[in-house]
Amino acid sequence: SQTIHQWPATLVQPVGSPLSLECTVEGTSNPNLYWYRQAAGRGLQLLFYSVGIGQISSEVPQNLSASRPQDRQFILSSKKLLLSDSGFYLCAWSVGGGASRYTFGSGTRLTVV
Amino acid sequence: AQSVTQPDIHITVSEGASLELRCNYSYGATPYLFWYVQSPGQGLQLLLKYFSGDTLVQGIKGFEAEFKRSQSSFNLRKPSVHWSDAAEYFCAVGARVKTSNFGNEKLTFGTGTRLTIIP
Numbered sequence A: 001s002q003t004i005h006q007w008p009a010t011l012v013q014p015v016g017s018p019l020s021l022e023c024t025v026e027g028t029s030n031p032n033l034y035w036y037r038q039a040a041g042r043g044l045q046l047l048f049y050s051v052g053i054g055q056i057s058s059e060v061p062q063n064l065s066a067s068r069p070q071d072r073q074f075i076l077s078s079k080k081l082l083l084s085d086s087g088f089y090l091c092a093w094s095v096g097g098g099a100s101r102y103t104f105g106s107g108t109r110l111t112v113v
Numbered sequence B: 001a002q003s004v005t006q007p008d009i010h011i012t013v014s015e016g017a018s019l020e021l022r023c024n025y026s027y028g029a030t031p032y033l034f035w036y037v038q039s040p041g042q043g044l045q046l047l048l049k050y051f052s053g054d055t056l057v058q059g060i061k062g063f064e065a066e067f068k069r070s071q072s073s074f075n076l077r078k079p080s081v082h083w084s085d086a087a088e089y090f091c092a093v094g095a096r097v098k099t100s101n102f103g104n105e106k107l108t109f110g111t112g113t114r115l116t117i118i119p
Helices: none
Strands: A003-007 A010-013 A019-026 A032-038 A044-052 A055-058 A065-070 A073-078 A087-094 A108-112 B003-005 B010-014 B019-021 B024-026 B032-038 B044-050 B056-058 B064-068 B073-078 B087-096 B105-109 B113-118
Touching: A003 A087, A010 A019, A019 A032, A019 A087, A019 A108, A032 A073, A044 A065, A044 A073, A044 B105, A055 A065, A073 A087, B003 B087, B003 B105, B010 B019, B019 B113, B024 B073, B032 B064, B032 B073, B044 B056, B044 B064, B044 B073, B073 B087
Parallel strands: A010 A108, B010 B113
Antiparallel strands: A003 A019, A019 A073, A032 A044, A032 A087, A044 A055, A065 A073, A087 A108, B003 B024, B019 B073, B032 B044, B032 B087, B056 B064, B064 B073, B087 B105, B087 B113
């Protein structure tokens, strides 16, 4: 079956520290992968999407970056976290006919202190 | 660019009462429309979607939504809510991403409506 794993579930990091959030997908190949952020009081904002290994598109300018070193692995990173990076980060994947087949991970709650 | 507006940040209804959550969208073509539900600390679960055809779509958990092109709306309804329906609800519009991989879409979400159920 197709599953998506996202970790950690909760993370508290100091300002200026690095960040690495990982998302992996099982049971499918060549998925489209997405990183969304849900900031307090705001909706879900698409940060990055990827249609293949090494192919990353950024939706908004920000302090974060994304990488896709393997077909089913999507990593969200930062070299130096800002307070404004706090939020709930959701990874998602889709395969062919995308929007109707989005599957979201359980999310990571990041608090930058 | 597409956008979604959910005008109600928080709604409280009594268990057993009817529910309507509002969603308005802006999109230059026929939209793909979705409703998702998010339980506390969880990811998102798809409730229902509209692509084309019948403008009244049925979803899981007894929810339905009606697409009204003239009003640019896609409101979510349920005739009788249950305590387990307490969650955050997101409306989303789907658009094609600008890649060579035909069939991909990205989702634009509204800010969400938090639903509280009182006994």
